Amino acid sequence: MDIFLKVQRYGRTLNYFTQTAIFHLFDLLLHFMKTKTLKKDKVNVITLGCSKNLVDSENLITQLKGNDFEVVHDSNEEDPNIIIVNTCGFIDLAKEESINTILQYAKVKQEGNIDKLYVTGCLSQRYKDDLEENIPEVDAFFGTLELPGLLATLNADYKHELIGERTITTPMHYAYVKISEGCNRTCSFCAIPLMRGGHVSRPIEELVLEAQTLAKRGVKELLLIAQELTYYGLDIYKERKLAQLLDALADVEGIEWIRLHYAYPSKFPEEIFEVMARRKEICNYLDIPLQHASDNVLTAMRRQITRAETEALIEKAREMVPGIAIRTTMLVGFPGETEADFEELCEFIQEMQFERLGVFQYSHEEDTRAYEMEDDVPAEVKADRANKVMEIQQEISFQKNQEKIGKTFRILVDRKEGGYFVGRTESDSPEVDNEVLVDAKKFYLRIGDFAEVRIIDAMDYDLFGELVAAD
Numbered sequence: 001m002d003i004f005l006k007v008q009r010y011g012r013t014l015n016y017f018t019q020t021a022i023f024h025l026f027d028l029l030l031h032f033m034k035t036k037t038l039k040k041d042k043v044n045v046i047t048l049g050c051s052k053n054l055v056d057s058e059n060l061i062t063q064l065k066g067n068d069f070e071v072v073h074d075s076n077e078e079d080p081n082i083i084i085v086n087t088c089g090f091i092d093l094a095k096e097e098s099i100n101t102i103l104q105y106a107k108v109k110q111e112g113n114i115d116k117l118y119v120t121g122c123l124s125q126r127y128k129d130d131l132e133e134n135i136p137e138v139d140a141f142f143g144t145l146e147l148p149g150l151l152a153t154l155n156a157d158y159k160h161e162l163i164g165e166r167t168i169t170t171p172m173h174y175a176y177v178k179i180s181e182g183c184n185r186t187c188s189f190c191a192i193p194l195m196r197g198g199h200v201s202r203p204i205e206e207l208v209l210e211a212q213t214l215a216k217r218g219v220k221e222l223l224l225i226a227q228e229l230t231y232y233g234l235d236i237y238k239e240r241k242l243a244q245l246l247d248a249l250a251d252v253e254g255i256e257w258i259r260l261h262y263a264y265p266s267k268f269p270e271e272i273f274e275v276m277a278r279r280k281e282i283c284n285y286l287d288i289p290l291q292h293a294s295d296n297v298l299t300a301m302r303r304q305i306t307r308a309e310t311e312a313l314i315e316k317a318r319e320m321v322p323g324i325a326i327r328t329t330m331l332v333g334f335p336g337e338t339e340a341d342f343e344e345l346c347e348f349i350q351e352m353q354f355e356r357l358g359v360f361q362y363s364h365e366e367d368t369r370a371y372e373m374e375d376d377v378p379a380e381v382k383a384d385r386a387n388k389v390m391e392i393q394q395e396i397s398f399q400k401n402q403e404k405i406g407k408t409f410r411i412l413v414d415r416k417e418g419g420y421f422v423g424r425t426e427s428d429s430p431e432v433d434n435e436v437l438v439d440a441k442k443f444y445l446r447i448g449d450f451a452e453v454r455i456i457d458a459m460d461y462d463l464f465g466e467l468v469a470a471d
Helices: 002-013 017-039 051-065 092-110 123-132 147-153 192-196 205-214 242-250 271-278 295-301 307-320 340-351 379-402
Strands: 042-047 071-075 082-087 115-122 174-178 221-225 257-260 282-288 325-332 356-361 409-419 420-424 436-438 450-458 462-470
Touching: 042 051, 042 205, 051 071, 051 082, 051 115, 051 147, 051 221, 082 092, 082 123, 092 115, 092 123, 115 123, 115 147, 123 192, 147 307, 174 205, 205 242, 242 271, 271 282, 271 295, 271 307, 295 340, 307 325, 307 340, 325 340, 325 379, 340 379, 356 379, 379 450, 409 436, 409 462
Parallel strands: 042 071, 042 082, 082 115, 174 221, 221 257, 257 282, 282 325, 325 356, 436 462
Antiparallel strands: 409 420, 409 450, 420 436, 450 462
């Protein structure tokens, strides 16, 4: 600006053409500076952790786009100048991944390749003070329920009219729908209530509106998620309302599959099985983390259920919903878990023959009730026990898949990959369960469509099929 004033002051001594050329030069310079200054921000939202975090990221992206931001998700592009990392703080491995990701982008910021770095999500909720002290490169940290504050920092408004609208980062034919937030359970090993707070249900009308909006955009499958599905409605309706919600969602035109994730076994509302059996839109699939089978460990975990009650629940589910696929998770290495406790767990898994099963190793989490106990199962023992559980389940899965050879199943086609169309049966959820592969050289399937497929071969977790008919 000083140079500009000097040109004005001494311009009279310059001839007309020289003066004009200089002012044209400054016009171009000022235009360039303005263009650079007003360059539109581009945000890259990085999501770590579970599907509940993914929904949070999708809501964040929707709000940013509603404020005219250009936004990408989990992108490797180099041009975003703002990074938002949505973290997970569930167990040690998840926390390590989150911290490493933050440090990675803190280095990128130090090198001058991004302008701003923000962190949100569970890890940020739980360890905000420590993170602020140790990673000063981050411009601001936000907790799980601080979306309006994050938006305000970006000079963006929280638009209430966008509630129920959501950018979908999954393939467009399926979407996760979070029916509640937080958890009122008191499991001794779990830190989720510390990060997500108490249980808060979303009204049925709001969820139906969201489902209708998703269906109009081509979504055919809803994956219902929460910290605890069966508690749904107790806070706002004073009674469990998951069965009524399922009926309402099943009435939404265009929704063909509705899948249930993360149900608590204690005091399970059996009317859910009745709705599942009655409504073809409700998948014969239930994700119900059981965690253990030894009564000693279940009591220490504060799971409010015994092995006998668990077995009765599984028997009731299979009686009321023939062909139901039950997915569960087990937790090994909990403080005080003896070899006898673990052998009882293995026996239980063999006896129950779960269709789908995953396993976690116990993580000693601060501020949980279990943290007061001695973490007395060595890391190598935890790993060995987790491996043994998965070896048992691998054999169970192989045998169940062999029984499917020659049978025809309806699948939903998710993608094309490595010369195959890849889909899922009603018994399978995206990313965590079995997949059906159809040779793309022999058959053509449309991604996002349903198809009838005959199984011709099977492995531990993958099925191979041939097209019988397309929807």
